[in-house]
Amino acid sequence: MIKLCNISDLKIGEKKKFKINENEILLIRLEDGFYAIDNKCPHAGCRLSYYGKISEGKRIVCTCHGAIFSLINGNVLEGPTKNSLKLYKIKIINEEVFLQAQESPP
């Protein structure tokens, strides 16, 4: 596991970008916890740390071209792409936020 930050580093509704190896990961804090997603929109790669707008119902809107993704499962809810948003697993231990190791592809 890789430590990203402390819980108190992000207020509810805030997001923060991390570079982990080759990946850019965007950590988002909502009322019910933390969500980690790929920072690059799967449509054309706009950075969600800049273009991403959190909206109600645990969604993120990429304001580049209007794609809307679910933060729960990464599914496309609307917009110009069929490619889902990549999600990462988060674990909270003693007020610290960790990124869980990714499984290797089969």
Ligand code: FES
């Ligand atoms: S790059 Fe995000 S909607 Fe086009």
